[in-house]
Amino acid sequence: MRLGRGFRVGRWLPPAALIALLLLVWELSVRALGTPAYILPPPSAIVVAFGEVRPLLGQHIVTTGTEALAGILVGAVIGVALAVAVWALPLFRRLTYPLLVASQTVPMVVLAPLLVLWFGFGLTPKVVVVALIAVFPVAISTVQGLAAVDGEQIDLLRSMGAGRRDILRVVLVPSATPAFFAGLRIASAYAIAGAVIGEWVGASSGLGLFLTRSQASFRVDRVFVGVAVITVLSVALFGVVDLLARVVAPWQRAGREQEEDV
């Protein structure tokens, strides 16, 4: 079943090596061309800058992380509720589906200032931004998951005398779970960036604030520190959701693992 650690290392090594190589090329070319640090600092300078700002970062990370998590949570709940309504009520589907898609065409950068205007400078507008980003992939994906439920499985359960609640619990919910997580994964990849956009407009704490401050004082090295932290956080959040999906829907990997074994 398990292919062991060797297999894992084999999977992670190539991308890690590529990143290392890119950083090396960056370092060497910046030095060779004598690019000034306020235009593009070398990776080594960014590492130094990271050392300087490290004591400040903790609070910013907590703020942005909280906003992202709360936003995902709210977005997921609303997304699932929308999905169920769209799936169960054809009229609701016809009414809201175009609206749902259209809502995705409004750029968040435009919406964020309005949200600050409506909800103030606190946590709320950021949570709203993240939630708005999360609702769409979760809703669309969950609708697809519900629509793909096998009608014959429902018939089989009915032949056993199952009621609506049994069918919901035994077939519908587990059947749509993988699709829900597929949507949640996408949402989680954008959540941190969404929170940062919210903070960009106005915040008293958070990575977005750290970035705007660094930019205003031309500390490009710190801007890169911020970017790196956002990237790492996003990947970590994605990883957590991925892990959660594997714990909640372990059967998803069953078929694939077997194929890998062959």
Added chain:
Amino acid sequence: MIAVERLTHRYGAVEVLDNVSLEIPAGGFVGLVGPSGCGKSTLLKVLAGLLVPDSGDATIDGRSVVGSPGRTAYMPQRDLLLAWRRTLGNATIGAEIAGTPRRQAESQARTLLGRFGLEGFERAWPAELSGGMRQRLALLRTFLCGHDVLLLDEPFGALDAITRRDMHEWLQQVLADDPRTVLLVTHDVEEALVLSDTVIVLSDRPARVVKQLSVELQRPRESDVVTSKPFVELKASLLEALRTGRT
């Protein structure tokens, strides 16, 4: 006892069942053969309580099952295993719906795992099982529903010929240990003859009963029964009936 009385049904303009009547004594095994799409599955769905026919009635021990599911153990053509449940969870689902305590249902399933060739696979996901195992698990689920009447819709249709023959011998043993009343739908004439006490031939759509044939071959019938003289004669008369049923 199962009694189907003058069952008629149409899907829109398509007439599928035309005045079909049949009886299955308790503990009997009846094979229902007919051309593809003739309405065999529709008949099973009526008995499973999933489909209300246009007219006619279907009763089990005198009580109508029309529109009242939960009184038979129905096994559709596809195994329909729930991908998110392991072997044991799939096997006990009927018992779970019927409200049997989980412990009890699981221990009952465990005692039968060996009989159904699933020992050691209690914790496997359906995706990890072979085609034959999936089908046996679907049958185990059907047996564990806790009903006397089994409605089997081409249960071995998706299996290769060799596996299917093994399953025929195996199913006879299982039923010898744990007798049930079985209605088996199939389009495989040999399968029907090997397994059934009585074979009923249906015509092309709309289905009506063309012939009813009792199979008085000694049990257990092993796979070489199909080359014996009485078997070949029965098969010839069944094929003849199928031919006359085609219009």
